[in-house]
Amino acid sequence: MNQHHIQVKVSRDRFKNNISHIRNIVKPSQLCVVMKANAYGHGLESLAPTAIAAGTDYIGICTNPEATIIRNLGSDAAKNIKLLRLRMALPEELNESIESLNIEEQIGSIEAAKYLSEGGVKRGKQIPVHINIDTGMGRSGFFSNQIEELKLVCGLPGINIVGIMTHFASSDGKELDFTHKQIEDFYKARQALKDYVDNNVLTHTHNSAATVRVNNESNRLVRVGAACYGVRTSQDFQNPPELEPVMSVKTNIAQVRKVPSGKTIGYGSLFTTQRDSLIASLPVGFGEGYPRALFNKGIVLIKGHRCPVVGRVSLNITTVDITDVPEPVRWGDEAVLVGIQGHEKITFEELADKFKSVHTEINLMAGFMNQISYV
Ligand SMILES: *Cc1c(COP(=O)(O)O)cnc(C)c1O
Numbered sequence: 266m267n268q269h270h271i272q273v274k275v276s277r278d279r280f281k282n283n284i285s286h287i288r289n290i291v292k293p294s295q296l297c298v299v300m301k302a303n304a305y306g307h308g309l310e311s312l313a314p315t316a317i318a319a320g321t322d323y324i325g326i327c328t329n330p331e332a333t334i335i336r337n338l339g340s341d342a343a344k345n346i347k348l349l350r351l352r353m354a355l356p357e358e359l360n361e362s363i364e365s366l367n368i369e370e371q372i373g374s375i376e377a378a379k380y381l382s383e384g385g386v387k388r389g390k391q392i393p394v395h396i397n398i399d400t401g402m403g404r405s406g407f408f409s410n411q412i413e414e415l416k417l418v419c420g421l422p423g424i425n426i427v428g429i430m431t432h433f434a435s436s437d438g439k440e441l442d443f444t445h446k447q448i449e450d451f452y453k454a455r456q457a458l459k460d461y462v463d464n465n466v467l468t469h470t471h472n473s474a475a476t477v478r479v480n481n482e483s484n485r486l487v488r489v490g491a492a493c494y495g496v497r498t499s500q501d502f503q504n505p506p507e508l509e510p511v512m513s514v515k516t517n518i519a520q521v522r523k524v525p526s527g528k529t530i531g532y533g534s535l536f537t538t539q540r541d542s543l544i545a546s547l548p549v550g551f552g553e554g555y556p557r558a559l560f561n562k563g564i565v566l567i568k569g570h571r572c573p574v575v576g577r578v579s580l581n582i583t584t585v586d587i588t589d590v591p592e593p594v595r596w597g598d599e600a601v602l603v604g605i606q607g608h609e610k611i612t613f614e615e616l617a618d619k620f621k622s623v624h625t626e627i628n629l630m631a632g633f634m635n636q637i638s639y640v
Pocket residue numbers: 299301351352432471472473474488489490491492
C-alpha cells in the first residue's frame with residue numbers, strides 16, 4: 266500500500282549510528298538495545314537486524330510475540346542474540362520462553378524463581394535469569410533488603426543468575442539525588458550477595474537518561490531505548506549531538522484558503538481568525554496518529570517556517586495558520602509534522618511537551634497507524 270498523503274520515514278543509518286555512539290560511550294559495558302513496543306513504534310522486524318549488525322549484545326523486549334519476530338528473522342545472529350524481558354513474565358509466557366524462545370527472564374519473587382527453577386531442572390538445563398531488585402521504582406522485584414530471600418533464589422537449581430538489575434524512577438528528572446540513592450541501595454544488595462553469585466554477574470541499572478548523564482563505571486550492561494531512536498532522554502539534559510532522531514513524519518497541503526478575519530475554524534469553533542488569514546488544510550489528523558491534544562498547540566513546518574495548528578485536530582484533517590509565511594504556499598507543498606525543513610526542526614519531544622505526554626506516545630501513534638518506509 267502506497268500512502269501518498271503521509272510519509273513516516275525511519276532511517277536505519279541513524280539508528281545504527283546512534284547505537285554505535287552509545288556503544289562507544291558505555292564501553293566496556295555490554296549494551297541492551299531496548300526494542301519493546303514495536304521498537305518504540307519504529308518497527309521491530311525492520312530494525313532488529315540493524316541493531317544486531319550494529320553490535321548490540323542484547324535486545325530488550327516485553328512480549329513473546331516480540332521475541333518470536335526476532336527469532337524468526339532468519340539469520341543465525343537473530344537466533345542467538347540474547348533477549349532480555351523487561352518486565353515480569355506471566356506463567357504461560359515462561360513456558361514458551363523456556364521451551365523455545367530463550368528469553369532471559371527477570372526474577373522478582375520466590376514464586377517465579379521456583380517456577381523457572383523447576384522448568385530448568387525438568388528439562389536438564391540451566392536457565393539464565395536476572396534478579397530484579399526494587400530500589401525505588403516500585404513496580405516489581407525484590408526489595409533491596411530481602412537479602413535472605415535473594416540468597417535462597419541464588420541457591421536454586423536449574424537457573425543460572427547471569428544478571429542483577431534495578432530500574433531508575435527519575436533518572437530523567439532535574440535532581441539526581443534519588444537516582445544516586447537507588448544506585449547505593451543496589452550495590453549494597455549486590456555486595457551482600459557476593460558469595461552467592463558469580464563474580465562476573467552482569468550488574469545493570471542504567472536506562473537512556475542515566476547512560477548519558479550518570480557515571481556508568483560499575484555497570485556491566487546498560488539498557489538503552491530512547492537514546493537509540495535519537496529522542497531526548499531528559500528535559501533537563503541535552504543529548505550528545507551525535508544522537509540523531511531516527512523517525513520523521515511529513516505530509517502535503519490539501520488546500521490553501523484565504524479566510525477573512527472573524528471566522529471560526531474546526532469542530533467546536535475553538536479558533537477565531539483575528540485577521541485576514543491564510544489557512545492550510547493538511548490531510549492528516551488523529552486517525553493518522555497526529556495527536557488530537559495538539560489543537561491550538563501544535564506546530565508544523567511549511568517552507569521552513571514554524572506554523573501554528575489552529576482549531577481542533579480532526580480525525581483526518583488538521584488546519585494550520587500560514588499567514589506569516591513570506592513565500593507563496595501552494596496546494597501540494599510539503600508540510601513537516603516531525604523532522605527538519607530548512608533551518609527549522611520539530612521533534613517528537615517538543616510536541617509531547619505541549620500536552621504533557623512523552624515522545625514515545627507520539628512515535629507509537631505515528632508508527633503504528635502508518636506504513637513506515639525505511640531509508
Ligand atoms: C523500557 C526500559 C528501559 C529503557 O528505557 P529508556 O529510557 O527508553 O532508555 C530500560 N530498562 C527497563 C527495565 C525498561 O523497562
